Amino acid sequence: MKKIALHWQIVIGLVLGIVWALLSSTLGWSQFTIDWIAPFGTIFINLLKLIAVPLVLFSIINGVAGIGDPANLGRMGAKTLLAYLLTTIFAVGLGLLLVNIIKPGELIDQQSRIDNRIAYELWAEGEDLQIKDGINYLHDPKFKERALEITNLTKSELEDATVSEKMQEADKTKGAGPLKPLVDIIPSNIFKSLGDNGLMLQVIFFAIFFGIALLFIPNEKSEPVTKFVDGVMEVFLKMVDLIMKAAPFFVFALLAGVVSTMAGNDVGKVVEIFKGLSWYSLTVALGLMLMILVVYPLFMKLFVKVVPYFDLFKAIGPAQTLAFSTSSSAATLPVTLECVEDNLKVDKKITSFVLPIGATVNMDGTCLYQSVAVVFLAQLHMIDLTLGQQLTIVLTATLASIGSAAVPSAGLVMLIIVLQSVGLNPAWIAIIIPVDRILDMMRTVVNVTGDVTVCSVIAKSEKMMYYDQEEPKEVVES
Numbered sequence: 295m296k297k298i299a300l301h302w303q304i305v306i307g308l309v310l311g312i313v314w315a316l317l318s319s320t321l322g323w324s325q326f327t328i329d330w331i332a333p334f335g336t337i338f339i340n341l342l343k344l345i346a347v348p349l350v351l352f353s354i355i356n357g358v359a360g361i362g363d364p365a366n367l368g369r370m371g372a373k374t375l376l377a378y379l380l381t382t383i384f385a386v387g388l389g390l391l392l393v394n395i396i397k398p399g400e401l402i403d404q405q406s407r408i409d410n411r412i413a414y415e416l417w418a419e420g421e422d423l424q425i426k427d428g429i430n431y432l433h434d435p436k437f438k439e440r441a442l443e444i445t446n447l448t449k450s451e452l453e454d455a456t457v458s459e460k461m462q463e464a465d466k467t468k469g470a471g472p473l474k475p476l477v478d479i480i481p482s483n484i485f486k487s488l489g490d491n492g493l494m495l496q497v498i499f500f501a502i503f504f505g506i507a508l509l510f511i512p513n514e515k516s517e518p519v520t521k522f523v524d525g526v527m528e529v530f531l532k533m534v535d536l537i538m539k540a541a542p543f544f545v546f547a548l549l550a551g552v553v554s555t556m557a558g559n560d561v562g563k564v565v566e567i568f569k570g571l572s573w574y575s576l577t578v579a580l581g582l583m584l585m586i587l588v589v590y591p592l593f594m595k596l597f598v599k600v601v602p603y604f605d606l607f608k609a610i611g612p613a614q615t616l617a618f619s620t621s622s623s624a625a626t627l628p629v630t631l632e633c634v635e636d637n638l639k640v641d642k643k644i645t646s647f648v649l650p651i652g653a654t655v656n657m658d659g660t661c662l663y664q665s666v667a668v669v670f671l672a673q674l675h676m677i678d679l680t681l682g683q684q685l686t687i688v689l690t691a692t693l694a695s696i697g698s699a700a701v702p703s704a705g706l707v708m709l710i711i712v713l714q715s716v717g718l719n720p721a722w723i724a725i726i727i728p729v730d731r732i733l734d735m736m737r738t739v740v741n742v743t744g745d746v747t748v749c750s751v752i753a754k755s756e757k758m759m760y761y762d763q764e765e766p767k768e769v770v771e772s
């Protein structure tokens with residue numbers, strides 16, 4: 295019998311996980327699923343995350359050292375960052391366009407929106423007071439009541455949503471001065487950075503610096519280091535291979551856990567949660583689908599040419615399904631690297647430099663979602679955002695997506711900063727939290743697909759993509 299391809303096995307695990315969760319919720323077994331099945335999902339994510347930091351470190355050192363000439367590195371680095379920035383701005387633009395056309399926040403009844411507006415005005419007044427009196431309005435009961443009504447959540451579930459925890463996290467990321475983000479990239483102790491998955495930018499900085507220094511030392515000294523780094527990378531990739539053998543089971547556990555946590559022992563609740571937020575979810579989903587099915591394939595067609603539409607999805611299917619199940623670009627990175635090297639035939643020199651940076655800074659799905667979410671929440675509160683405010687969203691969503699860690703829910707935390715940048719109540723994230731996990735899964739697929747697309751474009755422009763074996767000859771002729 296022909297063996298089913300891994301990504302199909304993962305898809306089957308995913309579907310079975312959802313079916314199991316719905317079944318167990320109907321039969322009142324949700325707690326069993328959460329206690330005995332869901333932990334395997336966490337184990338899976340931990341196993342992948344465990345590899346992410348060292349993989350980023352070694353793969354970038356390897357990539358930089360492999361490029362050889364510092365001038366080439368500079369050119370490629372500039373091209374990579376520019377391409378990532380352009381796709382990000384494009385995604386924010388698409389999000390804003392869709393949310394302004396569909397207006398999902400205006401599709402709920404007028405009276406609720408008026409009430410929301412009143413609550414907003416009270417909050418805005420409270421903001422001033424907060425500055426004066428130091429009162430914490432984040433727990434404003436009026437806001438909470440509205441959030442409860444809109445999302446049909448019970449009070450204890452809203453507490454569960456741990457809005458204030460997210461706010462504290464976001465506060466931590468808010469810088470003191472304009473150059474704070476730059477200062478934050480330079481680690482004062484690399485071992486500390488290596489110990490925290492959230493400090494990936496520092497690891498990237500160190501790896502590039504290390505790689506460049508490696509280029510400047512005599513060959514006989516650098517060679518053993520390069521060989522060691524290359525060997526270590528192989529070991530990590532092998533570890534991923536081994537973990538991926540069990541991926542279908544792990545993905546089953548992951549999905550069973552996520553859906554069971556949402557549904558509890560009442561399947562109807564999942565439907566209820568989505569009903570209130572369906573137009574918002576659909577707008578985000580539509581934007582993300584457009585990116586995956588139209589925008590990226592179009593970029594591939596225009597700039598890469600050699601990869602037919604369906605071959606692209608076949609080639610990166612395992613990375614996409616994994617991104618969907620884990621909601622983490624960092625956890626998916628090892629598989630993304632493999633797919634692009636083995637299936638799209640991109641040279642390792644390019645992948646090991648472009649993809650780890652992309653997984654950390656390029657989040658097209660996240661910024662698209664953030665732009666839709668902010669405008670949706672404004673619409674829900676009858677607030678018309680001016681053109682200036684929408685341009686502010688372009689800027690802050692771009693920066694917020696760059697600053698988001700490649701882990702589940704990171705985009706939601708950074709959304710707080712985007713909301714604040716246009717003077718809206720950051721605690722409104724509570725309204726969209728109920729559907730955030732599923733949208734997180736979808737936007738992570740876009741994040742990963744965006745990295746793959748940019749990587750292919752860069753590889754093609756550097757003549758280091760061998761998907762079509764004729765291609766190098768053609769390029770030489772031109």
Ligand code: ASP
Pocket residue numbers: 621622623624657659660698699700701702703704705706734737738741
């Ligand atoms: N989960 C996303 C990622 O890892 C980030 C986000 O929350 O948007 O790519």
